[in-house]
Amino acid sequence: MKKRTLAALCISLAAAGLAGCGGGGSSEAPKADGGQTQAEDKGEAKEDGGKLIIYSPLTESMIDSMLSMFEEDTGIDAECLAMGTGDALKRIQTEADNPQADILWSGTIGTVKNQSEYFADYTCVNEDAFYDEYKNVEGNLTRFDTVPSVIMVNTELIGDIEINGYEDLLNPELKGKIAFADPAASSSSFEHLVNMLYAMGEGNPENGWEYVRQFCQQLDGKLLGGSSAVYKGVADGEYTVGLTFEQGSAQYVGAGAPVKTIYMEEGVIFRGDGAYIIKGCPNEKNAQIFLDWLTSQEVQEYMNNTQYRRTIRKDVPSGDVMVSMEDIHVIEDDETDTAEHKAEWLEQFKDIFTE
CATH class of the missing domain: 3.40.190.10 (Periplasmic binding protein-like II)
Structure with missing residues (x-):
């Protein structure tokens, strides 16, 4: 080499x-x-x-x-x-x-x-x-x-809480136990933000912001600095669940770590x-x-x-x-519209998170 x-x-x-x-x-x-x-x-x-x-x-x-x-x-x-x-x-x-x-x-x-x-x-x-x-x-x-967005779950920490999609992350028992990176610093987190807006807005991103507001409350003031901190934090047991990209979770599944990958039932964007x-x-x-x-x-x-x-x-x-x-509920966004609104959406997320 x-x-x-x-x-x-x-x-x-x-x-x-x-x-x-x-x-x-x-x-x-x-x-x-x-x-x-x-x-x-x-x-x-x-x-x-x-x-x-x-x-x-x-x-x-x-x-x-x-x-x-x-x-x-x-x-x-x-x-x-x-x-x-x-x-x-x-x-x-x-x-x-x-x-x-x-x-x-x-x-x-x-x-x-x-x-x-x-x-x-x-x-x-x-x-x-x-x-x-x-x-x-x-x-x-x-x-x-x-790269599809996914939810990564630590199977040793999740207990009997069922995670099938975004809605399940609003469970009060998960407050402060969700790993999510700053979408301004992490492309995988920005893609999750986009996925949330479209999935929870049922195709209209403007209708997804109420979910984002509730999700930010679940973060309990914790926002990580990069993508790797999310999947590593879940695998190491620092967080119960994390919002990451497929490889971040799949590599640990492949290694036999106590984690599983969830493809959100509300819809997954493949980017x-x-x-x-x-x-x-x-x-x-x-x-x-x-x-x-x-x-x-x-x-x-x-x-x-x-x-x-x-x-x-x-x-x-x-x-x-x-x-x-074929076994995943695949949804699509408008890539051009997403690119045009990126700065606006990041600013809106920042405002919601710091409220």
């Missing part, structure tokens, strides 16, 4: 067993064929560009295992600075005149779309294999997986998650190769089955610990 530097900000799962369940470095790297990853350009890319620099909110175990595969498969050196999506977007904006990174790896479309001017157009070679709803129709927003080439980046060719590699069938199968990231390819089935989409 080539040496890489992970920034001190890297999200840590802390539990050694979970790093292993995420795939670790022991799994054999899948070899994507040349047609899917533009292997014929690899030599030219190494000459034209240097080390690929990536910003990412993904877990340390996923970053480490998958970048080692990428380096082995392509011969391209890569370095990741791990940080929250919001922090990464602020950094990309600040560096716009002189980009210091090549890729933002992960960040839901709803979070990134209203800052898409900072990303370069590129259509990866695997688009034909994607479900239609996850194709890059914008030109610069490549999806690599889809495309993307990998984005930063406009004017130093290593654009290598960045394109990374997107082709990441969306190839072999890599998607590995990611889906060991990292618990749900694929957007039609030829890769769901992983064992993930419920089939």
Whole structure:
């Protein structure tokens, strides 16, 4: 494995067993064929560009295992600075005149779309294999997986309280026992806010704010700083339930931790998650190769089955610990409307939470 530097900000799962369940470095790297990853350009890319620099909110175990595969498969050196999506977007904006990174790896479309001017157009070679709803129709927003919002439950703490959806979180016995991150800092929490508004508003987000007000009272003044604090807090027994994204819960389920994943009966939004080439980046060719590699069938199968990231390819089935989409009450929002209202909704949430 080539040496890489992970920034001190890297999200840590802390539990050694979970790093292993995420795939670790022991799994054999899948070899994507040349047609899917533009292997014929690899030599030219190494000459034209240097080390690929990536910003990412993904877990340390996923970053480490998958970048080692990428380096082995392509011969391209890569370095990741791990940080929250919001922090990464602020950094990309600040560096716009002189980009210091090549890729933002992960960040839901709803979070990134209203800052898409900072990303370069590129259509990866695997688009034909994607479900239609996850194709890059914008030109610069490549999806690599889809991320449903879920509720994570600690089975040792929940007792006889039944959790099937959002309404059940209003149980008085759960006050102060719900993990939720600041949606201004966590893309997964913002997506949960959107999911709440649409699900509890029965399709009209304006009708969902009364539920948000009641939910905020249940938080009892506790708002966490990032996505990892939610799923780690539930798994460690600090909180009984948490509002997170599928991978955050599924990785612990896969490791045999005393947790379970609940797909809200009121409805679940599946949000495309993307990998984005930063406009004017130093290593654009290598960045394109990374997107082709990441969306190839072999890599998607590995990611889906060991990292618990749900694929957007039609030829890769769901992983064992993930419920089939056919068995989930799937709802949709208006992505464009969500992007346009993001700042307003964050401010409204802040006002409600601080009342």
